[in-house]
Amino acid sequence: MYIVLDSNIWISEWGLNTTKGAVVRFYIKQKQAQIVLPEIIKEEVERNLINNLKQLCEGIEKNHSQLLSIFGQLKEVVLPTTAEIEEKASSLFKELKFDYKEIPFTLESARLSLQKINKKIPPSDRNQQFKDGVIWADCLNLLELDDVILVTDDKAFFKGHDHKQGIATELEKETNSLNFRLKLYSSLIELLEEIKTDVSIDTELLSTQYLQIIKDAMNSILERNGFSISSNARTTVSPYITENPDKLYIKFDLQFDCKDIREEERNDAQLILNGDGYYNTKTSEFQNLKNQGEELSFVDNSEERKKISNIYLSGNVVIGHKTVEHLIRYEIN
Numbered sequence: 001m002y003i004v005l006d007s008n009i010w011i012s013e014w015g016l017n018t019t020k021g022a023v024v025r026f027y028i029k030q031k032q033a034q035i036v037l038p039e040i041i042k043e044e045v046e047r048n049l050i051n052n053l054k055q056l057c058e059g060i061e062k063n064h065s066q067l068l069s070i071f072g073q074l075k076e077v078v079l080p081t082t083a084e085i086e087e088k089a090s091s092l093f094k095e096l097k098f099d100y101k102e103i104p105f106t107l108e109s110a111r112l113s114l115q116k117i118n119k120k121i122p123p124s125d126r127n128q129q130f131k132d133g134v135i136w137a138d139c140l141n142l143l144e145l146d147d148v149i150l151v152t153d154d155k156a157f158f159k160g161h162d163h164k165q166g167i168a169t170e171l172e173k174e175t176n177s178l179n180f181r182l183k184l185y186s187s188l189i190e191l192l193e194e195i196k197t198d199v200s201i202d203t204e205l206l207s208t209q210y211l212q213i214i215k216d217a218m219n220s221i222l223e224r225n226g227f228s229i230s231s232n233a234r235t236t237v238s239p240y241i242t243e244n245p246d247k248l249y250i251k252f253d254l255q256f257d258c259k260d261i262r263e264e265e266r267n268d269a270q271l272i273l274n275g276d277g278y279y280n281t282k283t284s285e286f287q288n289l290k291n292q293g294e295e296l297s298f299v300d301n302s303e304e305r306k307k308i309s310n311i312y313l314s315g316n317v318v319i320g321h322k323t324v325e326h327l328i329r330y331e332i333n
Contacts, residue, residue, distance in 0.1 A: 001033040002101070002142045003195075006135065006152030007044040009188065015049065015092040017243075022328045024188050024195075025098060025245040030281065031195045035100040036148075037093060038138045040131050042102070049089040053080070097245055109137035122168035123156035132156050136171065143178040149194065151185045158184070199248070199332060201279055203235040206286055207254055210275055214291050218273060221294050221310055226262035227269055239279065241330040247287075248279045249329055258296070268305075269298035 013021040028035060057079045064077045080088070093100065113133025116124040123132035132154060142148045150157070159165040163186040166172075175182045185191050211218070211233070222228060233254040240249040251274075258269035277289035297307045 001031065002036045002146055002148045003028060003033050003191070004036045004038070004135065004139060004142070004148060004150045005041075006150070006154060007041045007048070007131075008153050009151050010041070010045040011048045011052070013188065015045070016096065017326070019328050019330050020188050022243055022245070023241050023330055024191060025096065026241045027192060027195045027197060029098055029245045030197045030199065033149075033195060035096070035098070036103060036138075036142060037100050038103045038135055039105040040134045042093065044131065046089045046092065049092060050086055053085045053089070054082070057085070103138050103141075105134065109134045109141075112137040112140075121170050123154070123171070125156070129154075129156050139182060140174060140178070143175060143180045143182055145180070147180045148182045149185065149191065150182065151188065151191050153186050158186070199239060199281070201237050201239060201248075201250070202284070203237055203252075206237065206250075206252060206279075206289075207233045207235045209286055210252075210254065210273070210289050213289055214273055214275070214294075217291060217294060217310065218271070221296050221308065222258070222271065225296055225308060226260065226264070227258040227266075227271070227296065227298070228261050229256045229271070230259040231257035239332045241328065241332060242278075243326060243328045246280055246282045248281060248332075249276070250279050250286075251276045251292075258298070260298070265301045266298045269296070271296050 010016070013024075016022065016025050060077060060079060064074065068074050110130075113124070113130050113136070116122070116133045116136075117130065123129050123136060135150075135152075136157070139148050139150055153163070155161040155163065157168060157171065159168045167182070167184040183194065185194070233256055235252060235254050237250055237252040240251070242249050253275070254273040256271045256273075258271050260266040260269060272295045274292040274294070275289055276292055278287040279285075280287060293310055295307060295309045297305055299305050
C-alpha cells in the first residue's frame with residue numbers, strides 16, 4: 001500500500017512531528033505501508049516550512065521585545081538562524097525515521113496535468129491547479145503497482161468540491177480500469193481509521209525480564225513485612241506512541257497475591273510492582289526498564305487495608321537553563 005500525503009497535510013502537521021503525525025508514522029510502520037513523496041510536494045513543503053519557521057521566530061522576538069520593555073531585563077532568547085531554519089527544512093524528510101519512496105517530477109505528469117487544465121476537469125475544473133494535476137498523475141502511475149491512499153484537504157479532488165461526497169466522478173472513472181484501488185481521505189483522522197492496527201506486547205516476557213531487575217527490591221519489601229508470593233504475576237501494560245515510530249513508551253504493573261508467613265491474621269494481601277520503559281516494535285525487545293516503586297497492601301484484623309509503599313525518584317540536577325527535547329506520549333487505547 002502506498003500513502004501520498006498532500007503538501008497541506010505535511011505543512012499543517014509540521015512534517016508529521018505533531019502528536020497526530022507521530023501516531024500516523026507509527027501505524028504506517030505497523031501496517032508496512034509506504035509513504036510516497038512526489039517531488040512537487042516535497043519542494044512546496046520545504047518552501048512553506050521555511051516561511052512558517054521564520055514567522056514563528058519573528059513572533060517570539062516581537063513578544064520577547066515587548067516583555068523586555070516591561071521588565072527591563074530578561075534572559076536572552078536564542079532562536080534558530082535563517083541558515084539553521086533552511087537546513088532543518090531541507091532535512092525534514094530525512095528525519096522521518098522510516099523509508100519513503102520519492103517520485104521525481106516528470107514531463108509525462110506535467111503533460112497530463114496541463115491536459116486537465118485545458119479541459120477544465122478535476123482537479124483543475126475551477127482553477128489552474130497544475131500541482132494537483134501532477135499529484136494525480138503520480139497516483140495513477142502508482143496504481144499500476146499497488147493500492148494508493150491519497151490524503152488531502154484540497155477540495156479540488158472531491159465531488160462537488162465537498163469532502164463528504166468522496167472522490168470526483170471524473171477522477172474515479174480514471175481509476176476503474178487500473179490494477180489496484182485508490183482511496184481518498186481529507187484528513188489524517190480518516191487515514192488512521194484505515195491503517196490503525198492492534199499492537200501486541202508479550203506480557204509474559206515483560207514480567208520475566210522485569211522481575212530479574214526488581215527481584216532484590218521485591219524480596220526486601222516482602223521479607224521486612226512477613227509475606228511471600230502466592231500467585232503468578234498479573235501484568236497490565238499501558239503503551240504510548242512516541243516520537244520514534246519504532247519505539248513505544250510503556251507503563252506497567254505486576255500484581256501478585258501474597259501469603260502472611262507470620263500468621264498474624266493479615267488477609268487479602270497484594271503486591272504491586274510499578275515500572276516503565278520502552279518496547280521496540282521492530283525487534284520485539286524491551287529496553288530501559290526501570291523500577292517506579294512497590295506497594296504492599298493487606299487487610300489486618302481490624303478490617304482496615306494497610307499500605308506500605310516504596311517510591312523511587314529519579315532525575316538530573318541542571319544548573320542554568322536546561323535544554324528541552326521534543327517528546328510525544330500518546331496512549332494507545
